[in-house]
Amino acid sequence: MKRKKISWADPSKFLKELHVAEDVVSYPLVQNIIETAGLPVSTVPIGKTPFETDGECWQEMNSGKKHLFLTRNRGSFFKSCPGTSEYTCCGYYVLNVGMNCPMDCVYCILQAYLNQPWVTAFVNIDEMFTEIDAELDEKPEQFFRIGTGEFTDSLALENVTGLSKMLSEYIATKENAILELKTKSAAIENLHTAKHGGKTILSWSLNSQTIMQSQELRTATIKERLLAAGKAAELGYKLAFHFDPIILHDNWEKGYEEIVQLLFNHVDNKDIVWISLGALRYLPSLKNIGRQRFAGSSIFSEEFICGLDGKLRYFRTQREEMYKHLYTLLQSRVARHTCIYLCMESDEIWEEVFGYAPHVKGGLSKMLDHAALSAIKQ
Ligand code: SF4
Numbered sequence: 001m002k003r004k005k006i007s008w009a010d011p012s013k014f015l016k017e018l019h020v021a022e023d024v025v026s027y028p029l030v031q032n033i034i035e036t037a038g039l040p041v042s043t044v045p046i047g048k049t050p051f052e053t054d055g056e057c058w059q060e061m062n063s064g065k066k067h068l069f070l071t072r073n074r075g076s077f078f079k080s081c082p083g084t085s086e087y088t089c090c091g092y093y094v095l096n097v098g099m100n101c102p103m104d105c106v107y108c109i110l111q112a113y114l115n116q117p118w119v120t121a122f123v124n125i126d127e128m129f130t131e132i133d134a135e136l137d138e139k140p141e142q143f144f145r146i147g148t149g150e151f152t153d154s155l156a157l158e159n160v161t162g163l164s165k166m167l168s169e170y171i172a173t174k175e176n177a178i179l180e181l182k183t184k185s186a187a188i189e190n191l192h193t194a195k196h197g198g199k200t201i202l203s204w205s206l207n208s209q210t211i212m213q214s215q216e217l218r219t220a221t222i223k224e225r226l227l228a229a230g231k232a233a234e235l236g237y238k239l240a241f242h243f244d245p246i247i248l249h250d251n252w253e254k255g256y257e258e259i260v261q262l263l264f265n266h267v268d269n270k271d272i273v274w275i276s277l278g279a280l281r282y283l284p285s286l287k288n289i290g291r292q293r294f295a296g297s298s299i300f301s302e303e304f305i306c307g308l309d310g311k312l313r314y315f316r317t318q319r320e321e322m323y324k325h326l327y328t329l330l331q332s333r334v335a336r337h338t339c340i341y342l343c344m345e346s347d348e349i350w351e352e353v354f355g356y357a358p359h360v361k362g363g364l365s366k367m368l369d370h371a372a373l374s375a376i377k378q
Pocket residue numbers: 100101102103104105107108109110151152153184
């Protein structure tokens with residue numbers, strides 16, 4: 001008998017145990033999460049961790065991703081994106097709501113970056129809202145594009161924590177900000193009833209089917225992602241898509257062509273605010289980690305050069321070829337107001353691919369602000 005394929009539309013299903021820091025046990029949010037998750041719970045004394053680890057963090061990630069640690073963020077929640085001066089940065093603000101996620105992508109930078117194998121969600125959200133308030137109120141003339149998908153996936157835990165719904169309702173009350181929730185899941189049910197005021201952009205990372213199936217473990221299928229995107233648009237959310245990381249593989253041209261076609265079969269182009277393109281880039285230390293954790297993967301076997309930011313990336317001609325291919329496919333399908341941009345690339349590459357550098361249109365940050373503001377007014 002053929003076994004039914006498991007759906008990972010909701011990756012939080014992979015969690016097997018909750019760990020709660022002693023000083024947050026009484027928080028109403030924590031009590032809600034415990035009730036919703038219905039998982040075994042252990043209390044973690046102050047200064048201790050959910051479990052002892054020996055060896056490198058990445059060696060314990062397979063099992064670590066089954067554990068969710070609820071704790072306080074003792075650092076700051078809100079920061080401008082740490083882009084590099086060598087490449088064009090988009091002027092994004094990162095909201096640090098947690099670390100790691102239950103999905104498992106071969107190319108995930110967090111494997112080389114984190115020093116704890118479990119998934120963490122920060123629950124001192126009153127402090128988080130106070131911090132965002134202070135920043136937004138202090139600079140009323142500035143427009144903030146804020147995202148939670150830098151150190152985790154924005155919706156991977158939504159069915160357990162409900163945090164993205166709270167955030168979208170909060171941003172709806174703010175004049176000078178929009179929120180982008182970036183995901184590889186399809187867990188949008190909790191957002192169905194959010195009073196988001198058209199100020200939240202739901203965005204999906206897309207890749208060719210070959211890459212999604214072989215390099216993105218426990219993620220939603222392309223069909224699940226695009227059906228969720230279509231539903232989100234029906235609910236009044238604006239949409240965005242990220243072809244990132246674009247990865248070289250057999251028949252990559254055809255693979256990305258199919259996804260672009262599927263995208264526009266499921267989504268009305270007028271609902272798309274922006275689409276980004278970014279070729280695979282990674283810290284040198286990720287190569288060894290990825291090869292050891294995912295022995296069957298060959299994505300690190302191509303030739304790479306070290307960029308000005310210390311990350312390895314494909315040769316310039318290869319990147320340009322990939323971007324031009326995708327840009328040609330997208331250009332014929334997108335609406336006029338959709339901003340297509342390159343993530344962390346130089347002016348020279350912009351000129352080669354798009355025929356202009358971002359400063360011609362006021363800079364990438366302004367281009368994206370303009371796209372977001374136009375979408376809000378629609
Ligand atoms: S979904 Fe994002 S955060 Fe999660 S493993 Fe993949 S790249 Fe990392």
